[in-house]
Each structure stands twice: as structure tokens, then as C-alpha cells.
Amino acid sequence: MTTSTADLDLLAERAAQAAPVLAASSAAERAAWLRAVADVLDANLAELVAIADEETALGEPRLRGEVGRTSGQLRLFADVVLEGSYLEAIVDDADPAATPPRPELRRLLVPLGPVAVYSASNFPFAFSVLGGDTASALAAGNPVIVKAHSGHPRLSARTAELAIGALAAAGAPEGSLALVEGRAAGEALVQHPRIRAAGFTGSLSGGRALFDLAAGRPDPIPFYGELGSVNPVVITPAAAAARGEQLAGGLVGSFTLGAGQFCTKPGVVFVPAAAEGFVGTVTAGAADATGGRLLTERITEAFPAGVERLAADPAVRVLATGSGETAPTVLETDAAAVAQRPDDLLEEVFGPTTLLVRYTDEAQLLAALDAVPGSLTATLHSEPGDDVAAVLARLSDRAGRVLFAGWPTGVAVTWSQHHGGPWPSTTSGHTSVGATAIRRFLRPLAFQDAPQHLLPAALRDEALTGIPHRRNGRLVG
Amino acid sequence: MTTSTADLDLLAERAAQAAPVLAASSAAERAAWLRAVADVLDANLAELVAIADEETALGEPRLRGEVGRTSGQLRLFADVVLEGSYLEAIVDDADPAATPPRPELRRLLVPLGPVAVYSASNFPFAFSVLGGDTASALAAGNPVIVKAHSGHPRLSARTAELAIGALAAAGAPEGSLALVEGRAAGEALVQHPRIRAAGFTGSLSGGRALFDLAAGRPDPIPFYGELGSVNPVVITPAAAAARGEQLAGGLVGSFTLGAGQFCTKPGVVFVPAAAEGFVGTVTAGAADATGGRLLTERITEAFPAGVERLAADPAVRVLATGSGETAPTVLETDAAAVAQRPDDLLEEVFGPTTLLVRYTDEAQLLAALDAVPGSLTATLHSEPGDDVAAVLARLSDRAGRVLFAGWPTGVAVTWSQHHGGPWPSTTSGHTSVGATAIRRFLRPLAFQDAPQHLLPAALRDEALTGIPHRRNGRLVG
Numbered sequence: 042m043t044t045s046t047a048d049l050d051l052l053a054e055r056a057a058q059a060a061p062v063l064a065a066s067s068a069a070e071r072a073a074w075l076r077a078v079a080d081v082l083d084a085n086l087a088e089l090v091a092i093a094d095e096e097t098a099l100g101e102p103r104l105r106g107e108v109g110r111t112s113g114q115l116r117l118f119a120d121v122v123l124e125g126s127y128l129e130a131i132v133d134d135a136d137p138a139a140t141p142p143r144p145e146l147r148r149l150l151v152p153l154g155p156v157a158v159y160s161a162s163n164f165p166f167a168f169s170v171l172g173g174d175t176a177s178a179l180a181a182g183n184p185v186i187v188k189a190h191s192g193h194p195r196l197s198a199r200t201a202e203l204a205i206g207a208l209a210a211a212g213a214p215e216g217s218l219a220l221v222e223g224r225a226a227g228e229a230l231v232q233h234p235r236i237r238a239a240g241f242t243g244s245l246s247g248g249r250a251l252f253d254l255a256a257g258r259p260d261p262i263p264f265y266g267e268l269g270s271v272n273p274v275v276i277t278p279a280a281a282a283a284r285g286e287q288l289a290g291g292l293v294g295s296f297t298l299g300a301g302q303f304c305t306k307p308g309v310v311f312v313p314a315a316a317e318g319f320v321g322t323v324t325a326g327a328a329d330a331t332g333g334r335l336l337t338e339r340i341t342e343a344f345p346a347g348v349e350r351l352a353a354d355p356a357v358r359v360l361a362t363g364s365g366e367t368a369p370t371v372l373e374t375d376a377a378a379v380a381q382r383p384d385d386l387l388e389e390v391f392g393p394t395t396l397l398v399r400y401t402d403e404a405q406l407l408a409a410l411d412a413v414p415g416s417l418t419a420t421l422h423s424e425p426g427d428d429v430a431a432v433l434a435r436l437s438d439r440a441g442r443v444l445f446a447g448w449p450t451g452v453a454v455t456w457s458q459h460h461g462g463p464w465p466s467t468t469s470g471h472t473s474v475g476a477t478a479i480r481r482f483l484r485p486l487a488f489q490d491a492p493q494h495l496l497p498a499a500l501r502d503e504a505l506t507g508i509p510h511r512r513n514g515r516l517v518g
Numbered sequence: 519m520t521t522s523t524a525d526l527d528l529l530a531e532r533a534a535q536a537a538p539v540l541a542a543s544s545a546a547e548r549a550a551w552l553r554a555v556a557d558v559l560d561a562n563l564a565e566l567v568a569i570a571d572e573e574t575a576l577g578e579p580r581l582r583g584e585v586g587r588t589s590g591q592l593r594l595f596a597d598v599v600l601e602g603s604y605l606e607a608i609v610d611d612a613d614p615a616a617t618p619p620r621p622e623l624r625r626l627l628v629p630l631g632p633v634a635v636y637s638a639s640n641f642p643f644a645f646s647v648l649g650g651d652t653a654s655a656l657a658a659g660n661p662v663i664v665k666a667h668s669g670h671p672r673l674s675a676r677t678a679e680l681a682i683g684a685l686a687a688a689g690a691p692e693g694s695l696a697l698v699e700g701r702a703a704g705e706a707l708v709q710h711p712r713i714r715a716a717g718f719t720g721s722l723s724g725g726r727a728l729f730d731l732a733a734g735r736p737d738p739i740p741f742y743g744e745l746g747s748v749n750p751v752v753i754t755p756a757a758a759a760a761r762g763e764q765l766a767g768g769l770v771g772s773f774t775l776g777a778g779q780f781c782t783k784p785g786v787v788f789v790p791a792a793a794e795g796f797v798g799t800v801t802a803g804a805a806d807a808t809g810g811r812l813l814t815e816r817i818t819e820a821f822p823a824g825v826e827r828l829a830a831d832p833a834v835r836v837l838a839t840g841s842g843e844t845a846p847t848v849l850e851t852d853a854a855a856v857a858q859r860p861d862d863l864l865e866e867v868f869g870p871t872t873l874l875v876r877y878t879d880e881a882q883l884l885a886a887l888d889a890v891p892g893s894l895t896a897t898l899h900s901e902p903g904d905d906v907a908a909v910l911a912r913l914s915d916r917a918g919r920v921l922f923a924g925w926p927t928g929v930a931v932t933w934s935q936h937h938g939g940p941w942p943s944t945t946s947g948h949t950s951v952g953a954t955a956i957r958r959f960l961r962p963l964a965f966q967d968a969p970q971h972l973l974p975a976a977l978r979d980e981a982l983t984g985i986p987h988r989r990n991g992r993l994v995g
Contacts, residue, residue: 061911061915120991124991126988126993129954131933131934131953131954132934133930133932133933133934133935141928141930143930143932144921144923144924144930146930146932146934146935147934148934148935148936148952151914153947238947252733252738253733253734256729256730256733256734256738257730257733260892260940260941260942261729261733261941261945262941263946263947415737425969429972433972434538437628437963438538440963441961441962441963441964442963442964442965442966443963443964443965443966443968444621444966444967445965445966445967445968445969445972446621446966446967447621447966447967451618453610453618453620453621453623455610455620455623456608456610456988456990456991457608457609457610457623457624457625457964457988458610458623458625458964459625459962459963459964461961461962463961464737464738465737468738469740470630470715470740470958470960470961470962471961471962472962475625476608477606477608477962481947483947484918484938484940484947484948485918485936485938485947485948485949485954486914486917486918486919486920486936487918487919487920487934487935487936488919488920488922489919489920489921489922489923489924490921490922490923490924491920491922492902492922495906495910495922509993511603511933511934513933514597514601514933516603516986516993516995518993518995
């Protein structure tokens with residue numbers, strides 16, 4: 042199924058018609074709409090998970106958990122909208138005695154208009170039709186047109202059908218949500234005059250192509266893309282010595298989770314040259330591991346090709362190859378080679394593989410870290426006695442979230458969560474997960490000397506008492 | 519004077535060296551640096567204004583006021599940094615009982631790294647070397663490299679010299695601020711690997727070219743540009759009848775202020791077809807007005823060319839031509855023509871001219887407003903009995919600041935101020951003036967399960983008590 046140009050035009054016009062209605066809706070209305078969508082997702086969990094498992098092979102337990110995360114995310118954004126801080130309301134009262142006299146100014150954030158959302162292959166719920174981009178764009182008061190991912194078309198269509206029905210039943214305007222299918226429609230969508238912003242999760246090549254289309258428009262629009270990430274991990278000599286076995290088990294669990302198809306999979310692990318125990322346990326664990334089916338045909342073809350390309354590099358050794366449809370693989374190289382040829386050695390390979398990078402001393406480690414591309418996450422496993430200042434400075438510079446325990450796969454959706462990092466992991470200085478993701482789909486609007494009745498409802502004196510805001514420079518809770 | 523590639527590389531390397539030092543500086547340190555720069559500007563006001571007047575012909579009173587605005591802006595950002603809300607600190611405590619167990623997460627905003635700032639011609643202080651882009655980028659903790667405007671090279675050099683000296687004396691790291699000159703250096707700057715973001719105020723053509731260079735990089739960077747604005751004004755029949763003379767006087771004052779070279783100059787004024795009194799007074803006022811020298815040779819050549827191109831349009835009439843080096847000019851057309859051919863009739867003409875657009879009824883007015891390009895401001899002059907809902911919806915959609923009294927020229931720098939609007943007035947959903955302009959030069963960074971001593975100072979428990987933040991979903995003032 043593909044969406045024709047005429048159909049896309051129709052959907053975009055409907056979204057444009059819905060935009061002012063959504064923009065004028067109250068926080069309570071939008072919160073109710075988001076919760077209605079969350080409820081319909083939960084109510085149809087069994088049916089949706091069954092379709093999703095047929096299309097993605099991610100397995101029922103993982104997919105059930107993902108539905109819970111997705112409906113929870115929609116409900117979090119309902120809370121965010123009701124709480125009201127996201128409006129960033131600021132009032133400066135008039136000061137006629139100032140030189141020059143100061144007018145009254147009231148500012149808030151307003152929705153941008155119709156938003157294009159590009160679904161991801163690897164999270165058929167949490168980063169797809171009703172994922173974080175859709176939830177935050179709707180919460181902000183924007184209509185959304187989702188480009189379905191070709192890896193789960195039936196799930197996309199059914200999810201959209203349920204959500205569109207729930208939105209209509211809850212009173213949201215027609216055109217609040219729509220679905221388009223096919224690559225051509227996806228390319229036309231980001232260039233459509235009615236579309237005011239885009240959210241994307243996917244590959245570097247696909248994301249870059251859409252980014253270029255968004256930036257090349259006569260009227261460029263913001264493109265919030267998450268494009269790929271190697272998620273470096275550093276293990277200090279002391280940590281390897283103190284808890285090498287435990288870390289090795291954690292790493293194998295993390296890089297094979299979901300068949301290695303998480304955006305936050307630890308793809309590059311910096312390991313002391315002398316940490317034979319850790320490396321041996323990782324090797325044994327990976328050799329024992331079994332890999333299942335990958336998400337799509339394209340990914341299934343790209344995985345062995347990526348592993349073979351790396352394995353053919355003279356600086357790389359294959360340490361372990363597991364079993365199953367997609368064999369988990371551990372590769373090894375050294376930090377000097379990474380520092381010299383990062384483009385050859387640090388390209389993301391989507392699937393169950395990780396690259397151990399052996400370093401002999403801190404200077405070598407730091408030089409290699411300087412070559413790591415921008416990532417969603419970076420993980421540091423150290424011991425209390427370690428001096429990690431220099432390593433931490435580099436990890437903070439290269440990533441959006443720095444972990445000091447555990448592994449980067451698994452992203453709690455909370456107020457503080459951040460999913461994003463320097464290019465190419467994301468295209469912008471914003472997050473795609475967590476409460477503040479809503480900021481991407483809003484713009485500031487100020488009103489000067491407005492009569493109260495002509496202000497947006499949220500900026501009137503009686504409404505302001507109910508939301509956190511700033512007045513004359515002071516925060517008012 | 520132009521900056522060579524080798525010199526640019528050297529300055530960029532120095533900025534990159536300064537970046538981690540600035541990022542690690544305390545709020546108190548950065549506030550002191552900003553105030554030191556503000557002080558040196560004020561202390562050298564007489565010398566700087568004299569140079570500026572020679573180079574721009576804007577006149578001493580205006581330039582003195584602009585220095586005050588500029589030093590005030592630097593001090594506002596010192597306040598913003600000390601207040602701490604701009605960090606958007608958010609903490610979610612660990613919840614080991616949750617399923618899955620929730621880690622501790624702490625998030626704040628961190629500086630992006632070296633920022634390129636492109637000076638504007640029309641505000642040699644407030645949007646130039648030490649203007650709002652520089653103030654907000656430095657406040658955020660980023661080194662700044664300013665591209666001097668060719669319209670005021672001596673002022674740029676002297677301002678930079680004074681500021682660099684003041685920063686050094688106050689203890690800021692070398693490389694915190696630098697100046698480059700020449701078009702080639704400007705183009706190389708936005709593409710330089712060390713530069714992480716850019717701020718720009720200038721023409722649509724120049725801004726678009728730099729935007730395209732920023733977006734076309736192997737690693738695209740955010741380009742915060744302000745590119746041009748026609749700033750529509752709507753006068754209702756009731757307002758024209760009630761206070762036509764007063765409004766006419768205000769309009770003439772506003773569109774000729776600073777020789778019509780404000781970004782917020784009212785360039786298109788929607789006037790009732792029957793408002794002969796208003797139009798007559800504007801015409802008479804403009805015919806009596808005298809225009810001085812324009813900022814640069816290029817602007818001096820472009821102004822009459824732009825006026826003549828418009829005047830040659832069959833739908834346009836010249837109502838008044840004043841006297842002086844640059845004759846203030848009032849043109850007139852009708853709303854039906856604007857709705858049909860907005861590209862011909864609504865192109866910004868930089869300088870002392872405005873276009874009166876006569877409308878016969880609301881339907882015609884609304885159709886014409888739909889064709890108005892995105893603008894920094896929109897102004898609505900109405901009377902209490904008017905039903906302005908439909909007009910206001912369109913103005914809010916097309917602009918970043920909506921005024922209900924006065925005129926858009928003159929921008930108070932306050933917490934709530936907003937300077938920005940839909941394309942082409944700006945490239946982004948952010949403001950370039952006011953406290954929140956700092957957000958453009960920051961990105962989120964989260965720390966998961968970090969030991970207290972490894973957190974950035976601002977995120978440690980003892981520091982958090984001093985800054986507004988959110989903890990477990992609740993704002994803590």
C-alpha cells in the first residue's frame with residue numbers, strides 16, 4: 042500500500058483544518074484525548090501484540106512491555122499538558138515610568154502546526170504511530186501525519202485506525218491524526234507546504250536524506266531526527282578487575298537484547314588490554330548466545346555484510362560467533378587503530394554485535410574517545426578510587442546521556458529522561474524522549490499590551506494563577 | 519581587512535580550547551565576565567558612539583540609547599545565569615521498587631561549544647559584536663567568534679578589542695571571544711568543524727546562503743537566523759474613525775525611525791478603503807518627512823530600486839515622497855492584488871517606505887493576511903467593540919509578537935520579550951531577544967546513577983537547593 046499524492050494532499054489539508062482547533066483546545070481537552078488514545082492501546086493489547094510479533098519477531102514479552110511504555114508515555118504527556126510549565130508562560134507588567142516606557146508583554150509557547158512523524162522499525166509501538174514523537178506533537182496541540190514503517194504495515198494501519206477512532210470519540214477534531222504509507226509519500230510529506238516540523242527515528246542515510254529535504258524547502262522546517270549511535274562504553278582497569286565477570290554478563294545481555302536492534306545498543310566497548318578475564322567471559326557468553334530473526338529483510342541483509350566488512354579489516358579479530366538465525370558476534374580491535382581510522386572501525390552495525398577496543402593506557406583511551414562519533418549514550422564503569430575526570434569530560438562531550446551503572450538499553454520515560462546527542466545521533470539540541478520532548482513542536486509567541494479577553498486563555502490573569510510561570514523576572518509556582 | 523583561512527583556524531582552535539573551561543565555569547564567574555563586558559562598553563560610550571556615527575550615520579542619540587540597551591542586555595544575561603532556571607535542571611530519584619527498577623536520572627542543559635555570530639548592519643551595538651547573540655551564547659558558556667559587519671568595521675574592531683581585554687582582565691579564558699572579517703571568512707566560519715551553532719541577523723539572501731551552508735555540512739549545525747520581516751499592521755474601520763490622525767502620526771514616526779532600517783519596521787499596513795482621513799494624514803506626514811543617509815552603499819542602492827520596482831507595478835500608486843538624501847515614500851495598493859500576487863507586492867524593502875493596503879471588507883482583509891509572509895511582529899489597532907477574532911488568529915499565525923497598541927519598532931529587552939517568527943522572519947522556533955534566547959546555545963545532557971562528586975556542580979544536591987528545578991515531577995522554586 043502506498044499513499045498517492047492526491048491522498049496526501051487531502052490528509053494535509055485536513056490536518057491544516059484541524060490545526061487551529063487543536064491549538065485552541067484546552068489543556069484538559071488535550072489531556073483527555075491523549076488518555077483516550079492510551080486507553081485504546083491498552084484495551085487492544087492482545088490483538089496489537091499478535092500483529093506486531095508476526096511482523097517484527099520481537100517476541101510477546103518485549104512487545105507487551107513496549108505497549109505499556111507507549112501508553113504510559115501518552116499519559117505522561119497528558120500530565121505534562123495539565124501541569125502547564127511546558128507553556129513557558131512569562132509576563133512582564135507594563136512600566137510607564139521606565140525610559141522608554143515599557144509595554145506589557147506576555148509570552149507563551151504555541152503549536153507549530155501539522156507535524157510529520159516517521160516511524161522506526163525497531164520500536165513498533167514506542168517510536169511508531171503512537172510513539173513519543175506523536176505523543177509530544179499532539180500534546181503540544183499539533184495535528185500529526187505519521188509515515189508508517191514498511192517493517193510493520195499491518196500494525197501501523199490497525200494502530201492508526203484504533204487511535205483515530207478513539208480521538209474522534211473523545212471529541213478531537215477530524216484530521217488530528219493520519220497515516221501515510223510508502224517511500225514516495227514519506228519524501229513528499231516532509232516537503233509538503235502544510236507540514237511545519239518533522240520527527241524521525243531511523244538510519245543515518247534515510248534520516249540525512251529527509252533532513253536535506255526539510256532544509257532544502259523554500260521555507261525550511263525543523264527536522265528532529267535520531268539517526269544512529271554507537272553508544273561507547275568505557276571499562277576502567279579497576280572495574281574490570283573488581284567485577285569483570287558481572288560486567289561481561291551485563292554487556293552480552295545488553296548488546297543481544299532485542300537482537301541488538303536498540304538505538305542505545307552498546308556498540309563499542311573500551312576495555313583494558315590486560316582484562317583477559319572480562320574479554321574471556323564476553324567471548325564465552327556470546328559464543329553460547331543464540332540470535333533470532335531480525336526486523337526486516339534489509340536489516341537481515343545488512344547485518345552480516347556489516348560484520349564481514351569489519352572482520353575483514355586487518356586491525357580487527359573475530360572473538361566469538363554465536364548461533365541461530367542471526368549469530369551474535371564479538372569483534373576486537375585496539376585503541377590506536379580506532380584513533381587513526383575511526384570512519385572504518387566505528388560505523389554502527391545494527392544487530393547483535395559489539396566491538397571491544399583494547400587500550401593500554403589512558404592517553405591511548407582518550408585519543409580513541411576523541412574519535413567516537415556523537416552518540417545517544419555513553420557508559421562509564423569505574424571504581425570509587427579511579428580518576429575519571431578526563432574520560433568523563435570526553436564522554437559528556439560525545440553523548441546525550443552518561444551512565445555510571447547498568448547498560449544503556451532500556452530508556453525510562455520520565456520528566457528528566459533524555460534521548461538525543463551530538464550529530465549523528467540526533468540532528469538537534471533537543472530530546473526525543475521524556476517530558477521536554479514537547480518543546481520541539483512549539484514556538485514562542487508574545488502579546489504586547491493585549492486586552493485580557495484577546496489573550497490566549499492560558500495567558501489571562503485568572504488562568505496564570507493555575508500554571509507555573511514567571512512574572513517580572515520571578516518564578517511563580 | 520579580511521581574516522585568512524589560517525587565522526580563522528587559529529581562532530577556532532583557541533575557541534575550542536576555551537570551550538571546556540567556559541563550560542566548567544561557575545554561574546558567578548560567567549555573570550562577572552558578562553558584567554565586565556557591559557561595564558567596558560558603558561565606560562567607552564563616547565568613543566564608541568563617535569566611531570559608530572561616522573560609520574552608520576544613525577545619529578548620536580539613537581546610538582547612545584543602543585549602547586544602553588546592549589550593556590543592559592549583557593547584564594540581563596548575567597542575571598539569567600545567576601537565577602539558574604535556564605539550566606532546566608530535572609531530577610528523578612531512583613525507584614528500585616518499580617518494574618523495571620528505575621535508575622536515578624539528573625538532567626541539565628550544557629553549552630554546545632564555539633558559536634559563530636554574524637553582526638547586523640542596522641544595530642551596530644545591539645545586534646553586533648556584543649549584541650544579543652553574543653551575550654546569550656557567552657552566558658550559556660560558549661566561546662564566540664563574531665563575523666564583523668562590513669558596514670561598521672572600525673567599530674567592530676574597537677568593540678572586540680575592548681571586550682577581549684575586559685574578559686581577560688576578569689579572568690575569562692583566552693579564546694572566549696574573537697572577531698573575523700570578510701565575506702570569505704564568514705562563509706568558512708559557519709562551515710568550520712569547530713563551530714557548533716550560528717546566530718545571524720541580516721538579509722534573506724545572505725541568511726539563506728549561510729543557512730544552506732550550515733545545513734549542508736557533513737555534521738549539520740543549528741543556524742539561528744533572522745532574515746527579514748514585513749511586519750503587517752491592521753487598522754480596523756472603527757480605529758481609523760476614532761483615532762485616525764493619531765495612528766497616522768504614529769505610523770510615519772515608526773516607518774521612518776532609524777531611516778526605516780529596523781527589522782520591525784511596519785512595512786505593510788492594512789487600511790480600510792474608506793479611511794481617507796488616516797491615509798491623508800500619513801501622506802501629508804511622509805511628504806513633510808526628511809530622510810538621512812542609509813547604513814551602507816548596498817542598502818543605499820537597493821532602497822530606490824526596491825521602491826521603483828514596487829511603484830512600477832500596475833496595482834501600486836505612489837502617495838507621497840518626502841525629501842532628503844533618502845526620501846521617505848508611501849505606496850498604496852489594494853487587498854485583492856495582495857491576495858493574488860503576494861510575491862510581487864510583499865517583498866521587504868529595507869529603508870523608509872511603507873505600503874498601505876486598502877481593504878473593502880473583512881473577507882478581503884483575511885484573504886490578504888493569509889498571503890503575508892512570516893514576520894517578527896504584527897500589530898492590530900482596533901476598538902473595544904470590534905470583533906477581531908478572525909484577524910487576530912491570522913496575525914498570531916504569521917508573527918512572533920502581536921501588538922495591540924503602539925508600533926513594533928523598539929524592542930524592550932526583558933524576560934518575556936520575543937524576537938522571531940515564522941519563516942522567513944526567523945529560521946527556528948526560538949527567540950533572538952530576551953532571556954530565553956540562551957536556550958539556542960544549549961543542549962540537554964542526562965546523568966544516570968552518577969556518584970555525586972562526578973556530577974556537574976549544578977546538579978549536585980547541595981547546588982540544587984539554590985536553583986529552580988524539577989524533582990520527581992514537581993517544580994522546586
